[in-house]
Amino acid sequence: MSARLGLAVSIALTHVRSRARQTLVGVLGVATGVGFSVMMAALMEGSQRDFITQLVDALPHILVSDERRHPSPQPAEEAYDAAAIQGLTTKAIRPGIKNPFAMMSAISGWVDGAVAPSVQAKAVVRFAGRDRTASVIGIDPKREGEVSKLPTQIRQGTLADLYRASNAIILGDGLAGKIGARVGNVVSVTGGTGQVLLCTVVAFSHTGVASADDSQAYVLVKTAQILAGQTGLVNEIRVKAQDVMAAREIAARIEAETGYKSVSWQEAHEDLLSAFEIRNLIMYMVVGAILLVASFGTYNIISTITHEKTRDIAIMKSLGLTERLVRTIFVLEGLVIGLIGTALGFALGLGLSLAMGQVAIKSPFMDATHLPIYYSPLHYALAGAVALSASLVAAYLPARKAASLQPVDIIRGAS
Amino acid sequence: MNGTPLIRAENLGRVITGEVPATLITGADLAVAPGTFLAITGPSGSGKSSLLYLLGLLDLPTTGEVYVEGRATSRLPEDARAAIRLEKLGFVFQFHFLLPEFTALENVLLPMRALGRLTGAAMEARGLALLGSLGLEAHARKRPDQLSGGQRQRVAIARALANDPAVLLADEPTGNLDTHSTEQVFAILRRLVDAEKRAVVIVTHDLALAARADRQVRVVDGRIVDEAGQA
Numbered sequence: 221m222s223a224r225l226g227l228a229v230s231i232a233l234t235h236v237r238s239r240a241r242q243t244l245v246g247v248l249g250v251a252t253g254v255g256f257s258v259m260m261a262a263l264m265e266g267s268q269r270d271f272i273t274q275l276v277d278a279l280p281h282i283l284v285s286d287e288r289r290h291p292s293p294q295p296a297e298e299a300y301d302a303a304a305i306q307g308l309t310t311k312a313i314r315p316g317i318k319n320p321f322a323m324m325s326a327i328s329g330w331v332d333g334a335v336a337p338s339v340q341a342k343a344v345v346r347f348a349g350r351d352r353t354a355s356v357i358g359i360d361p362k363r364e365g366e367v368s369k370l371p372t373q374i375r376q377g378t379l380a381d382l383y384r385a386s387n388a389i390i391l392g393d394g395l396a397g398k399i400g401a402r403v404g405n406v407v408s409v410t411g412g413t414g415q416v417l418l419c420t421v422v423a424f425s426h427t428g429v430a431s432a433d434d435s436q437a438y439v440l441v442k443t444a445q446i447l448a449g450q451t452g453l454v455n456e457i458r459v460k461a462q463d464v465m466a467a468r469e470i471a472a473r474i475e476a477e478t479g480y481k482s483v484s485w486q487e488a489h490e491d492l493l494s495a496f497e498i499r500n501l502i503m504y505m506v507v508g509a510i511l512l513v514a515s516f517g518t519y520n521i522i523s524t525i526t527h528e529k530t531r532d533i534a535i536m537k538s539l540g541l542t543e544r545l546v547r548t549i550f551v552l553e554g555l556v557i558g559l560i561g562t563a564l565g566f567a568l569g570l571g572l573s574l575a576m577g578q579v580a581i582k583s584p585f586m587d588a589t590h591l592p593i594y595y596s597p598l599h600y601a602l603a604g605a606v607a608l609s610a611s612l613v614a615a616y617l618p619a620r621k622a623a624s625l626q627p628v629d630i631i632r633g634a635s
Numbered sequence: 636m637n638g639t640p641l642i643r644a645e646n647l648g649r650v651i652t653g654e655v656p657a658t659l660i661t662g663a664d665l666a667v668a669p670g671t672f673l674a675i676t677g678p679s680g681s682g683k684s685s686l687l688y689l690l691g692l693l694d695l696p697t698t699g700e701v702y703v704e705g706r707a708t709s710r711l712p713e714d715a716r717a718a719i720r721l722e723k724l725g726f727v728f729q730f731h732f733l734l735p736e737f738t739a740l741e742n743v744l745l746p747m748r749a750l751g752r753l754t755g756a757a758m759e760a761r762g763l764a765l766l767g768s769l770g771l772e773a774h775a776r777k778r779p780d781q782l783s784g785g786q787r788q789r790v791a792i793a794r795a796l797a798n799d800p801a802v803l804l805a806d807e808p809t810g811n812l813d814t815h816s817t818e819q820v821f822a823i824l825r826r827l828v829d830a831e832k833r834a835v836v837i838v839t840h841d842l843a844l845a846a847r848a849d850r851q852v853r854v855v856d857g858r859i860v861d862e863a864g865q866a
Contacts, residue, residue, distance in 0.1 A: 223751035223758075234736045535732040538693055539794070540721025541749050542714045628694040631728060631806075632684070 224545055232552035235525055246521040246557040247564060250611060253514030254565020254603045257507040259572035261599040263591060264503045268496050270592035275492070276485050280367050280458030281333070281467040283488070284474055286317045287481040320454035323478060331470055333461040334366030337454045339444035345391070345437060346408040347399040354395055354437045356409065358444020367460040370425065370438070376403045377423025382440050389419035389443075393426045394434035409437075411447030419443070508606065514561070515610030522554050522615040526622035533622050534630030547616075547623035554615020558608045565607065566600055640666035641704060641723075641802050641834050642690050648698035649685055649857075659685040660857045663699070667802060670832040672825065674839055674848035682857040683838045684806050690836065691724050691804040692716045704801075721750055725795030729807035731787035733779040739766060739790045740775040746797040765793040769823060785816025792823055803827060805837040809844065821847065 236243045296303040317323060324335045339358030344351050361379040365371040371379045375393060382388045389409065391401060401407050401421050409417045419439065427433055445453045459474070461467050464485075471484035486493060526533070533546055577593040647663040650656065659682045667673055667690070677683045688694040689701060692708055701708050703719055711719075720726075733742045743762040747753055753761065766775050769789040779787050788808060795803055805824065809817040821844060827833045828849070837848070845851050853861040 223748045223755075227745065227748040230741075231734075238736045531732070532734055535728075535734070536745070537717065538691075538720065538726055538732075539746050539749070540717045540719075540724075542717050544714070545749065626694075628688045631688070631693070631732075 225548070228545055228548040228552055231549045232556060235529070235549075236553050236556050239521075239525060242521050242524060243557060246517050247561040249514045249517030250558055250561025250607050251564035251568055253511045254562050254607045255568025255572055257510050257603040257606075258566065258569025258599050259576060260503065260507055260510075261603070262569070262573040262593045262595060263576055264499065265596065265599070266592035266594035268499070269594050271492075272496075275489055276464055279485060279488070280336075281461045281464060282459035282471045282474065282482060282484050284317070284323075284327075284457040284459065284471075284478065284480050284482045286315050286455040288479060289475075289481050316450060316453040316455050317457060317480060320457060324457055326477075327457070327459060327474060331459060331461060332463065333459060334363065335460075336360055336363035336367040336458045337441060338456040338458055339441050339448060339453055340455055341444045341448040342412050343437075343447050344410045345395065345399060346410070347401045347405060350399040352395055352398055352435070354392075354409075354435055356389075356411075356437050356439055356444055356447055358439055358441040358447075360441055367458045373425050373427050375424045375426050379423075379438075381422035382438070384422055385420040387417050387419040387443055388422040388439065390423045390425050390438040391421055392433040392436045393424040394430060395437060396421065396424050398434065409439075409447060411449060413447075413449035415447055415449055417443065417447060507603070511603065511606045511610050514607065515614040518554050518557050518611045519614035519617065521557065522550055523618040525553060526550055526618045530622070530625065530630055533625055534627035537623075537625070538627040538631060543623040547619045550619030550622055551612060551615045554611045554619070555608070557615075558611025561611070562604045562607045565603065569600070569603070570595075639705070640668050640702070642667040642836075643702040643705075644686075644690060644699065645702070646699035647686070647689055647696050647701065649682075649689055649694060650697045658857050660689060660696075660854075661698075663689075663854075663857075663859050665690070665852065665859065667834045667836055669801065669834055670828055671834045671836075672828040672849040673834070673836045674845035674851045675836065675854060676839060676842060676845045676851060677854035679840075681854045683854040685857075686854060686859075687804055687806055687836065687838050691726060692720050693726075721746060722798055723800050723802065725798070725800040725803040727788070727791050727795050727803065727805040727808045729810040731779065731784075731791040733787055733790055733794070735779050738776050738778055739771060739782065739786075739793075742779070742790055743793045743797050746794060750798050752798075762793070762797065765796055766790070769793050770819075783816075785812050785819055788812060788816065788820055789823065792820070796827075800833070802834045802836065805835065807838055807840065809839070809841065817841075817844070 294303070294305055294308070296305060320337055324337060328335050337360055341356045341358065343354055343356045345354045359370070361382050364379060374390065377390070379390070382390065389407065396402070399407070403421050403423060405421050406418050407421060409419050425433065425436065425438060441454070445451055459470065461470055467484035468486045471482040471487065475482035536546055537543070573593050573595065576591050579591045581589060581591060644663050644665040648661045649659040651659060663686055675683045675686060685694065689696050692701065692703070696709055703723060708716055708719060734745070737745070740759070740762050743765055744758050747758040747761065763772065763775055766772055769792060771786060771789055771793065774782055774786055779790070782790065803824070808824070809820050812820060824835050824837065828835050839845050850862065852859050
């Protein structure tokens with residue numbers, strides 16, 4: 221360290237030490253700003269990541285359905301340059317995916333992940349005189365565990381229990397509760413075509429999302445096909461990619477290669493992701509405002525010190541200290557306040573985050589859980605960088621003014 | 636006058652503009668040679684302190700020029716003028732103007748650290764030697780509020796001498812001191828001239844003190860009206 225910088229540091233440290241109370245207030249201001257910013261960022265990003273994780277885990281990363289984004293061209297449209305078609309009606313039954321198992325093999329060949337078929341059928345589930353409409357999903361229990369968290373959400377049984385009975389069914393626990401069915405009971409399931417199956421309840425599913433648990437039931441693919449009245453029907457292929465963020469590109473390729481509508485989780489929740497961007501913008505603005513307010517405290521303190529030290533500044537300049545050196549002294553004071561405040565703020569932020577992580581939340585739609593907190597060094601780095609920059613700017617402004625004082629004006633006044 | 640002037644003022648003028656314009660100094664010519672003890676006297680408000688500030692590069696003249704060791708200074712950038720003050724000029728004011736949070740030694744070290752020519756140990760040794768030469772060896776680690784008025788002023792003199800300047804400029808250095816302290820300070824200043832061949836320029840109201848200087852200039856209404864004595 222050069223002698224001049226050493227001098228600036230020693231004067232700066234002496235000033236902040238001799239004004240312990242003011243320094244403490246400034247430090248606490250910065251620490252509070254940094255601490256709450258870090259906690260807010262951890263909470264906001266934690267909740268966002270938790271939400272996305274739940275979203276991604278609850279649904280397959282990519283859903284290939286037996287639909288097409290654009291209606292198939294009619295023969296007349298292909299034969300003529302212009303054709304008007306009226307009274308066209310769509311088929312009443314779902315067409316299903318052609319050669320679904322061949323397509324699944326093809327997808328498995330290049331996608332790093334897992335693929336599973338599913339059949340969607342609407343049905344009415346009846347037991348003991350009570351009935352409820354349900355989405356009956358036909359699955360392959362062996363593959364389902366690779367594309368969803370369903371096996372971990374099964375209660376009082378396992379997914380493999382679907383093989384146990386000829387028409388086995390797993391009911392959402394909410395749905396089971398509403399009709400009063402228990403494991404081992406036989407419920408009547410009526411498909412959209414009027415086909416009635418007597419199914420044995422082998423387990424319950426519990427996703428934690430009330431709307432799903434109140435209306436979903438799982439059966440084998442073949443059972444769902446019978447309910448839909450379409451043998452061999454597979455109307456959805458679910459894909460789980462190892463790289464979650466690559467889902468959009470994989471979906472685009474599947475769609476390009478197969479022609480079937482292929483929706484990634486990002487596309488399915490585009491509106492939510494946009495909302496997150498707006499939420500993040502708001503978060504950064506609030507965090508910035510907190511740190512800005514903290515910097516006002518630093519400005520106030522450095523202003524006060526420079527005001528109180530006007531005579532000292534004059535005498536230092538009269539002795540031959542340059543404007544730059546005098547300015548450096550007061551900028552260093554702001555830096556010291558900023559550094560100590562930032563360090564304390566990191567500890568405060570970590571403490572607040574840990575405390576917030578212990579807070580339990582209950583929701584009628586979700587299981588009781590704790591506030592999700594995401595710990596990221598980036599939050600600390602950003603809050604620290606903004607706090608230090610704000611402290612430096614807050615100190616520089618009064619320091620510049622103080623350093624430009626003409627010593628003779630002060631000395632004349634004091635003499 | 637002995638040798639080449641350390642400081643020379645030529646047709647020096649200082650006018651304050653603004654709501655109430657005032658002429659502080661006008662047409663001042665003055666030279667300060669090595670080994671000179673010069674006293675500037677005059678009534679209150681006559682402009683004697685203003686003249687000292689101009690000679691010491693603390694203020695800029697509106698007319699004329701101040702030469703330090705033959706170098707014109709009025710057009711130099713502020714940092715260059717600050718460097719000349721730091722290296723070649725020493726200041727003592729009526730009020731000691733010591734930094735209150737620092738010890739006597741730290742105050743003396745301040746100009747040396749700003750100049751940065753000596754090592755830390757050499758600075759401390761010189762600082763202690765300077766304080767010792769002014770009878771303050773026992774007070775080096777005390778802060779200004781633990782010293783008497785005379786002791787503070789002697790610390791201020793030690794600080795002014797820290798970078799071994801050729802010229803010491805003092806504005807009413809004994810103005811706030813009792814008779815005993817005044818004599819002590821005067822004796823120190825006298826020794827700087829006689830033993831060390833420095834130039835000392837003081838502004839004082841005390842005509843008896845001024846009479847003991849080698850030269851006197853009297854300032855009235857911003858003009859040097861009278862010069863007496865010979866070095």
